[in-house]
Amino acid sequence: MTTDSLRFTRISTHASGAIPAVGFGTLIPDPLVTGQATKAALEAGFRHLDCAERYRNEEAVGDAVQEAFKAGTLQRRDLFVTTKLWNTNHRPDRVKPAFDASRRRLQVDDIDCYIIHTPFAFQPGDEQDPRDERGRVVYDRGVTLAETWGAMERLVDEGHCKSIGLSDITLEKLREIVAVARIRPAMVQVESHPYLPEWELVDFCREHGIVLQAFAALGHAMKPNLLADPVITSIAERLNKTPAQIALAWAVQRGTAFLTTSTNPRRIQENFDISTLPEDAMREMRDKITTNIRFNSVVETGVPGFIPRVG
Known part of the structure; x- marks a missing residue:
């Protein structure tokens, strides 16, 4: 049986070779649970880990990875590690220290890919979620996204950042960066x-050798529940797969x-054990799913909607 x-x-890019399409996100509030989940993901076969300074658990991910290296079950070259620059570090002089x-x-x-977490710059400093006395985010008007991008490019020049x-970027903002x-x-x-198929963005990315990576690929169990969609559930039943595996x-x-x-x-x-859908199922999903909804307003505010507040 094949x-x-x-x-x-793996999806080729113009930059760092190929990126594993199947990625495990580490947005998990408890560092201990993060370590266990990362370990389980590596054992399941995930070879792309998505991390972020903002998640406050990079150490736990690092520990799990080191454990796999020491056990000989994983080699560094087989793993693709992505992490992100947080909004308070957009000023060019703050980019390299944050990366290091x-x-x-x-x-x-x-780092295989270092990403600007959102296109919004927040007031620089150690407070990750700077707010004014009325509870509104304090943005940093003194830096442009293009300037931050220039500092990101210098990381690639220096050699420890492969791409x-x-x-959380709109097509319009992405066009601006690609242009400069x-x-x-x-x-x-x-x-x-x-x-939220984002077909126009998918096409733009393909044209420019950019990989589009979907987060909230299962809709984060928010309403309306994507995994209860009749088109998806009927395909899942027909193919003897779960709705999550279909989505x-x-x-991919x-x-x-x-x-x-x-x-x-x-x-x-289960999320790793996906297999190819027949053409008619792909067509059905494109033609028959009519719901269109964005669950996360981060593209308008720079404030991620899924990060639990640590009180």
Whole structure:
């Protein structure tokens, strides 16, 4: 029996070779649980880990990765590590120190892709979520995204950063960066799922050798529930797969990468075990799913909607 290779898909970029399409996101509030989930993800077969300074758990991810290295079950060259520059570090002089701090916490020499977490600059400083007395975000008007991008490009020049990218970005803003970039983004990470397919952005990325990576690929169990969609559930039933496996296979087959996060080892394994959908199922998903919804307003505010407040 031949194993379906969809889960091992790698997508070529103009920059750092190929990016594993199937990614594990580490947006997990508890560092101890983060470590266990990362370990389970590596054991399941995930070879792309998505991290961020903002998640405050890079050390836990680094520990899990080091454990796999020491056990001999994983080699650094087989793993693609992405992490992100937080909004308070957009000023060019803050970019390299933030990058080096992430490398140190993750315990790796090189980062495969370093991403600007959102296109919004917040007031620089140690407070990750700066607010004024009325509770509104304090933005930093003294820096442009293009200036931050220039500092990201210099990281690539210096050698420990293999490629750079953007997250939570609109097509319009992405066009602006691509127009001025000396080093183009290798990857952009945006909310995308069958209820928000972002076809125009997918086409633009393909044209420019940029990988589009979908976060919230399963809609984060928010209402309306993507995994209860009748088109998806009927395909899942027909193919003897779960609705989640259908939505994730759809993401890879249309040429995008995805991120999925879970702390449940059985669900982590299920999210990795995707296989190729027949053409008629892909067509059905394109033609018959009519719901269109964005679950996360971060593209308008720079404030991620899924990060639990740590009180």
